[in-house]
Structure formats: C-alpha cells, structure tokens
Amino acid sequence: MKNLKIFIVLSLAGIFWTGCGRKEKPPSYPPYNPTPYELTLPFKFPEFEIPPGSELTEEGIALGRELFYDPILSVDSTLACAGCHKAQEGFSDSNFRSEGVGGTLGKRQAMPVMNLAWGEKFFWDGRANSIAHQVLFPVEDPLEMKSDWTNIEDRLNLHKDYPAKFYAAFGTDKITKELVGKAIAQFERTMISGNSKHDAVLENLAFFTPSEQRGFELFNTEEADCFHCHGGALFTDNLFHNNGLDSVYTDIGLAGVTGRGVDTGYFKTPSLRNLIFTAPYMHDGRFKTLEEVVDHYSEGLINSPYIDPLMLFANEGGVHLSEQQKRDLVAYLKTLTDTSFINNPAFQNPFK
Ligand code: HEC
Numbered sequence: 001m002k003n004l005k006i007f008i009v010l011s012l013a014g015i016f017w018t019g020c021g022r023k024e025k026p027p028s029y030p031p032y033n034p035t036p037y038e039l040t041l042p043f044k045f046p047e048f049e050i051p052p053g054s055e056l057t058e059e060g061i062a063l064g065r066e067l068f069y070d071p072i073l074s075v076d077s078t079l080a081c082a083g084c085h086k087a088q089e090g091f092s093d094s095n096f097r098s099e100g101v102g103g104t105l106g107k108r109q110a111m112p113v114m115n116l117a118w119g120e121k122f123f124w125d126g127r128a129n130s131i132a133h134q135v136l137f138p139v140e141d142p143l144e145m146k147s148d149w150t151n152i153e154d155r156l157n158l159h160k161d162y163p164a165k166f167y168a169a170f171g172t173d174k175i176t177k178e179l180v181g182k183a184i185a186q187f188e189r190t191m192i193s194g195n196s197k198h199d200a201v202l203e204n205l206a207f208f209t210p211s212e213q214r215g216f217e218l219f220n221t222e223e224a225d226c227f228h229c230h231g232g233a234l235f236t237d238n239l240f241h242n243n244g245l246d247s248v249y250t251d252i253g254l255a256g257v258t259g260r261g262v263d264t265g266y267f268k269t270p271s272l273r274n275l276i277f278t279a280p281y282m283h284d285g286r287f288k289t290l291e292e293v294v295d296h297y298s299e300g301l302i303n304s305p306y307i308d309p310l311m312l313f314a315n316e317g318g319v320h321l322s323e324q325q326k327r328d329l330v331a332y333l334k335t336l337t338d339t340s341f342i343n344n345p346a347f348q349n350p351f352k
Pocket residue numbers: 068073079080081082083084085098099100101106107108109110111112113116119121122123124125134135138139143144145184268
C-alpha cells in the first residue's frame with residue numbers, strides 16, 4: 001500500500017515535471033502602450049459616443065482592418081467580411097443576395113459598412129445590439145462564413161502574428177470572439193463617409209445644378225417627403241419603419257426580433273449616401289435602379305395595417321411626383337456620392 005502511494009506521488013510529480021518542461025516560455029511583447037486615434041468628423045456630422053473600453057487606437061483599428069479582410073474567419077478560409085462588403089460597391093455587395101461559403105445565397109441584401117458609429121441596432125431587422133455584437137453573427141451564419149467561434153478562436157490563438165497584434169491592441173494575447181468584435185468595430189467606426197457634392201454645397205464649396213436643387217427641395221419637404229426617415233447628415237434616423245413594400249410578408253423584419261406584431265415589415269432605414277455603388281435596393285434587393293425606388297415612393301406604396309404612420313401619403317399610394325420631379329429627385333440622390341470614401345487607402349485590403 002505504502003509503495004503504491006509513493007508510486008502515485010512520483011508519477012504525479014512526473015506528469016507535473018514534464019508538463020512544466022514542455023510549457024513554452026511566454027512570448028515577450030513590447031510593453032502595452034496603444035496609440036490613441038483622433039477622429040475628425042465631417043462638416044455638420046453629429047458627435048457619437050464610444051462605449052467605455054472601446055476607445056479608438058491605431059493598433060486596434062489596424063487589427064480590425066486586417067480581420068475584416070482576412071478569410072481566416074470563414075470555415076474554409078475562403079471568404080472574408082470584405083468578400084460581401086466590397087470597397088468599390090460602397091462596402092456592400094452589388095450581387096442580388098450575397099454568396100456565402102460554397103455559393104449558398106443569403107436571405108437578404110448586404111448592407112453597406114459605412115457611418116455605423118451612430119447606429120444603435122444593426123442588420124435589417126436590428127438583431128445586433130452593437131457594432132461589436134454584429135461581428136459575431138456572420139462568422140457562424142450557415143449562409144455566410146459557416147464557421148464556429150471555438151474553431152476560429154483556436155485558429156487565431158495559434159496564428160503566428162495575431163496574438164502579438166491583439167496584445168498591442170488590447171494588452172492580452174488570449175484571443176476571444178469578443179476581442180475580434182471589438183477590433184473590427186474600431187475599424188468600422190473610422191469608416192465615415194461625408195465628403196459628397198451635397199456636403200460641399202452645404203459648406204458653400206460647390207453648387208447644385210438647378211435639377212439637383214429642385215430634388216433637394218422635394219426631398220426635404222412634404223412634396224416627396226423623404227426627410228422624415230432619411231433626414232440629417234447621416235440620411236437615416238437609424239430607426240425601423242415599414243415603407244409600404246408589401247401587404248403579405250415573407251420576411252417580417254423587426255417583428256422577428258421583438259416578437260411584436262406591430263413591427264411586421266419594419267426594417268432599418270438605410271443611409272442614402274453612396275447609393276450609386278450599393279444597388280440593388282431594399283432589404284431584399286427588389287429594386288435595381290434609383291428610378292424604380294422613386295417610382296415606389298411616388299405611386300407604388302402598398303397600404304397595409306403595418307405601414308408606418310410617417311408614410312404620410314400611404315392612403316393615396318404615394319407622393320405622386322411628375323416625371324420631371326422624379327428626375328430631379330434622382331439627380332439629387334446622386335449628389336450623395338463620395339468616391340473619396342470608397343477609394344480611401346485606409347479602408348482597402350491591407351494584405352495587398
Ligand atoms: C456572405 C456575405 C457576407 C459576409 C461574409 C459578411 N456579411 Fe455583413 N452583411 C451581409 C448581409 C446579407 C447583411 C444583411 C443581413 C441581415 O440584415 O439579415 C449584412 C449586414 C452587415 C452589417 C449591418 C450594417 C447595418 O447598418 O446594420 C454589418 C456591420 C456587417 N454586415 C459587417 C460584416 C462583418 C464585420 C463581417 C465579417 C465578420 C461580415 N459583415 C461578413 C453579408 C455578409
């Protein structure tokens with residue numbers, strides 16, 4: 001009996017000993033001292049709040065940008081976030097429904113990654129509560145990156161570069177999905193578009209053509225009545241509305257998240273900046289052109305018990321614009337184009 005005890009003690013010591021012996025020396029990183037990043041907002045843009053602990057740093061933003069462009073987040077390392085949020089397509093996808101890993105088609109149209117810092121809820125149906133929370137979804141979505149976070153966390157922790165980069169950004173090299181979310185969120189908060197002709201006109205640096213000017217006035221009065229939901233510098237109230245696309249719903253939108261019947265057919269108001277890059281339009285990509293969108297608001301509204309009270313002309317089927325007014329409105333919408341945003345070197349693929 002005594003011998004057995006000694007044997008057990010010795011073998012435990014042995015396990016302990018070899019355990020320690022095998023343990024690698026922890027890597028030594030330069031001291032944790034991230035560089036704060038100062039963001040300058042475009043003219044007339046409101047301030048936004050950054051949640052405590054998510055302050056912008058050069059290291060965090062650079063890491064987020066790499067993760068955004070790295071297919072390592074998908075099951076077979078073939079598809080990055082940027083695969084569906086392409087710079088030249090306004091960080092959205094001009095395909096009708098994006099292709100996930102293996103070519104499966106998504107259920108909704110991709111949304112542009114732009115001016116997210118002011119948002120509170122993300123996705124067409126608002127199922128994500130913060131920018132960092134949003135990041136958790138596509139990685140595990142069976143129609144998108146088809147992976148699982150345990151696998152991705154392992155992969156990143158074993159990677160030759162990422163642990164050091166997470167240490168530089170967050171003071172720890174234990175990579176978790178939450179930190180991946182925080183890093184990508186930092187990068188996304190810097191992706192601000194506010195340098196269009198419309199902005200230059202507000203700053204008295206440019207002039208609208210007469211047609212654009214008429215479109216601007218239609219947009220901002222009850223004549224076309226767009227400003228109620230797409231007003232302000234962001235061209236979205238960041239809220240949810242039913243804009244009269246359907247009376248029978250295959251996609252109930254916000255109601256699927258809140259469980260409230262009154263939210264049926266409510267979707268997040270998209271920004272109207274950079275529309276010329278982000279076609280097709282609406283949550284299901286049903287409209288290919290801005291002319292089709294304007295026709296919808298002009299005479300295509302479908303009245304239903306769920307339509308938003310802010311669709312002031314729901315009973316009349318729309319705002320009823322003349323052909324000239326439609327052209328003017330489209331001309332104005334095109335002044336919201338910001339090529340400096342999609343071409344900004346800071347937002348391009350860092351691996352190229
Ligand atoms: C397969 C294509 C695809 C991939 C890959 C993908 N997305 Fe998306 N993204 C979409 C689609 C489609 C939507 C809208 C889905 C919905 O609302 O249900 C969306 C929505 C979003 C939104 C919401 C924007 C808003 O205004 O609410 C953000 C932010 C976003 N994606 C960022 C990312 C990030 C970060 C990654 C990588 C971790 C990623 N996406 C990977 C297709 C994709």
